[in-house]
Amino acid sequence: MIEPTRDHYQDIRLFTARGSWIKLILLLVVLVSLPLLLPGYRVFTLNYMAVFVIVGLGMNVLVGYTGQVSLGHAGFLAIGAYTMVLLMTRLAVPFPLALVMAGFVSAFFGFLLGLPALRLAGPYLAIATLGFGLAVTQIIAHSALFGGHMGLVVPDATVGPFPLSGDVSKYYVIVGITFVLALGVRNLSVTRVGRAFRAISDSEIAAATMGVDVAYYKTLSFAVSAALTGVAGGLLALMTGFISPGVFTFTLSLMFLAMVVFGGLGSITGAVLGSIVMGYLNLEMDAFQELPVLGPALEGFSERFMSTVGLPNFGWVVTGMLIVFTILIEPRGLYGLWIRALDTTKRSKSTDADLSRSGPGAD
Amino acid sequence: MSFFAVDGLTMRFGGLTALDDVSFEVDRGMIFSIIGPNGSGKSTAFNCISGIYQPTAGKIYFEGEGISGLAPHHIARLGIARTFQNIELFSTETTIDNLMLGRHQHMHSGVWSGVAMLGRATSAAREETENRERVQWIIELLDLVRVRDRPVGELPYGTQKRVELARALAMEPKLLLVDEPSAGMNADERAEVAVRMRELRAELDVTILLIEHHVQLAIGLADRVLALNFGKPIAQGAPEEIRQHPEVIKAYLGDG
Ligand SMILES: Nc1ncnc2c1ncn2[C@@H]1O[C@H](COP(=O)(O)OP(=O)(O)O)[C@@H](O)[C@H]1O
Numbered sequence: 001m002i003e004p005t006r007d008h009y010q011d012i013r014l015f016t017a018r019g020s021w022i023k024l025i026l027l028l029v030v031l032v033s034l035p036l037l038l039p040g041y042r043v044f045t046l047n048y049m050a051v052f053v054i055v056g057l058g059m060n061v062l063v064g065y066t067g068q069v070s071l072g073h074a075g076f077l078a079i080g081a082y083t084m085v086l087l088m089t090r091l092a093v094p095f096p097l098a099l100v101m102a103g104f105v106s107a108f109f110g111f112l113l114g115l116p117a118l119r120l121a122g123p124y125l126a127i128a129t130l131g132f133g134l135a136v137t138q139i140i141a142h143s144a145l146f147g148g149h150m151g152l153v154v155p156d157a158t159v160g161p162f163p164l165s166g167d168v169s170k171y172y173v174i175v176g177i178t179f180v181l182a183l184g185v186r187n188l189s190v191t192r193v194g195r196a197f198r199a200i201s202d203s204e205i206a207a208a209t210m211g212v213d214v215a216y217y218k219t220l221s222f223a224v225s226a227a228l229t230g231v232a233g234g235l236l237a238l239m240t241g242f243i244s245p246g247v248f249t250f251t252l253s254l255m256f257l258a259m260v261v262f263g264g265l266g267s268i269t270g271a272v273l274g275s276i277v278m279g280y281l282n283l284e285m286d287a288f289q290e291l292p293v294l295g296p297a298l299e300g301f302s303e304r305f306m307s308t309v310g311l312p313n314f315g316w317v318v319t320g321m322l323i324v325f326t327i328l329i330e331p332r333g334l335y336g337l338w339i340r341a342l343d344t345t346k347r348s349k350s351t352d353a354d355l356s357r358s359g360p361g362a363d
Numbered sequence: 364m365s366f367f368a369v370d371g372l373t374m375r376f377g378g379l380t381a382l383d384d385v386s387f388e389v390d391r392g393m394i395f396s397i398i399g400p401n402g403s404g405k406s407t408a409f410n411c412i413s414g415i416y417q418p419t420a421g422k423i424y425f426e427g428e429g430i431s432g433l434a435p436h437h438i439a440r441l442g443i444a445r446t447f448q449n450i451e452l453f454s455t456e457t458t459i460d461n462l463m464l465g466r467h468q469h470m471h472s473g474v475w476s477g478v479a480m481l482g483r484a485t486s487a488a489r490e491e492t493e494n495r496e497r498v499q500w501i502i503e504l505l506d507l508v509r510v511r512d513r514p515v516g517e518l519p520y521g522t523q524k525r526v527e528l529a530r531a532l533a534m535e536p537k538l539l540l541v542d543e544p545s546a547g548m549n550a551d552e553r554a555e556v557a558v559r560m561r562e563l564r565a566e567l568d569v570t571i572l573l574i575e576h577h578v579q580l581a582i583g584l585a586d587r588v589l590a591l592n593f594g595k596p597i598a599q600g601a602p603e604e605i606r607q608h609p610e611v612i613k614a615y616l617g618d619g
């Protein structure tokens with residue numbers, strides 16, 4: 001069987017289908033107009049979700065591609081946030097540069113954590129990363145440089161001559177960066193380094209016999225993942241205006257791991273979807289209250305049967321159930337559900353022979 | 364100094380001696396077969412050569428350099444590729460991505476150039492495209508065109524074996540270790556394997572070290588044969604000698 005000469009670039013190009021440009025423009029239009037359409041306080045929520053998406057991209061590189069586990073990513077988030085704020089307050093480094101440095105410093109710590117991780121796997125690695133996350137918050141909480149338990153106020157940021165004062169201007173910076181980073185991770189995943197990451201999670205032995213230096217790529221994966229999370233930390237500081245050790249909890253690390261599993265391991269679309277949902281739930285857990293009839297009913301239920309803390313607790317229960325049910329229905333998480341939905345609509349729309357949707361570009 | 368040599372290779376697992384003082388030499392361009400009943404240490408020898416096991420004793424030389432003790436990825440970079448008896452593919456990846464992993468050592472893109480792939484003129488994109496073009500002939504040679512973009516985990520067993528061979532070839536190795544290419548195949552498929560091996564040797568500048576449980580196939584293909592039994596070398600020589608060797612016949616009694 002002889003093929004007509006194929007254009008090999010089509011394997012890795014971003015827009016494989018003809019309609020992709022239109023979809024991209026639609027997405028951009030939605031992203032640009034969203035803060036203008038929503039009430040002001042919702043923009044804060046969007047910013048928070050975007051920060052989660054960046055962490056989700058980082059977790060996807062480490063957990064989804066390379067198959068390593070981390071229960072300490074709140075530590076990298078903290079390192080990024082504190083690096084940026086300290087550079088801005090102590091050394092008067094401008095915000096954009098401080099944010100980049102946040103990524104680098106966090107990457108460095110990711111590399112350091114990656115070294116012991118080479119000898120550890122599965123539950124042992126989970127415990128080591130958990131210890132790292134806890135240690136970071138402890139060190140921050142007990143050091144005057146980091147403001148201790150009291151935390152630090154984030155100075156006003158400017159991009160060139162433009163001050164980032166309100167949530168809306170921060171939104172464009174945060175979402176813009178998120179968008180660029182998502183494209184970057186997508187590119188990484190279809191080129192040499194991303195392929196080596198994924199090979200390691202499939203079969204370390206086979207990867208090594210193909211010439212992949214498994215130790216190097218495992219630590220590199222930690223560093224890349226930490227860099228993304230560090231940038232997310234800087235942006236979190238920017239959007240909240242205040243950071244303290246209480247933000248970067250073990251629970252948050254757990255959320256980060258849960259959201260990529262929930263979204264669908266190894267898929268960028270999945271990581272983004274999972275992070276959006278988890279980011280929303282994490283911030284708006286008590287928004288159940290605002291629901292018309294259901295809100296008070298749930299509140300009553302929660303107060304009677306669950307604990308004195310009431311509704312926030314219920315939020316956790318809902319989050320947990322959502323994760324469990326999604327994974328039960330579809331082990332590939334939200335991404336799997338998404339793919340199924342696409343398949344169903346495609347099948348009902350046409351009986352074309354061309355149903356091939358997979359391939360890296362489609363993800 | 365010969366192209367490839369193993370000298371006094373010994374591998375013990377606790378009380379079990381899987382390889383016992385095995386020595387052989389392979390000249391460039393040969394097909395060298397290692398035969399022996401199940402459990403005689405053939406795969407263990409491959410694992411020692413490719414650096415997955417550290418031998419208990421003995422030396423391995425490739426192009427005059429000692430390679431025992433090197434990490435698997437170093438050995439791969441020297442130009443030694445292999446397949447596995449129990450297929451070790453990247454099962455969630457497509458055929459082409461498996462082959463591209465074989466190109467890993469010939470490519471250079473790092474994190475930065477990968478992330479910044481913005482159109483076909485950027486370095487990472489050019490490197491990807493070039494290397495995809497480069498392995499296209501392997502895909503055609505091993506009849507994988509139709510499964511090029513399919514995840515290999517879903518492919519039939521025989522096809523997976525071909526993908527694994529293709530991936531090893533994508534590395535452009537000087538020495539190719541093939542572990543049981545005809546395992547689990549019927550007579551027709553086995554004949555196909557034989558044809559393919561001869562083709563490879565004829566068309567490529569590659570030396571093949573072949574493990575084959577099926578004695579007739581192994582001996583038929585080989586320029587030289589080593590027979591193992593319980594980890595011990597029992598015979599070594601030209602195919603005709605091995606066929607008539609009393610020790611070999613004894614080891615294979617009832618084994619066809
Ligand atoms: N990693 C290992 N640990 C313990 N024993 C092993 C290991 N690898 C191989 N063996 C043993 O070594 C012997 C030779 O195995 P192997 O090399 O796979 O044989 P062959 O490939 O000739 O069938 C067998 O008895 C096997 O059980």
Ligand SMILES: [Mg+2]
Pocket residue numbers: 405406407448
């Ligand atoms: Mg074997």
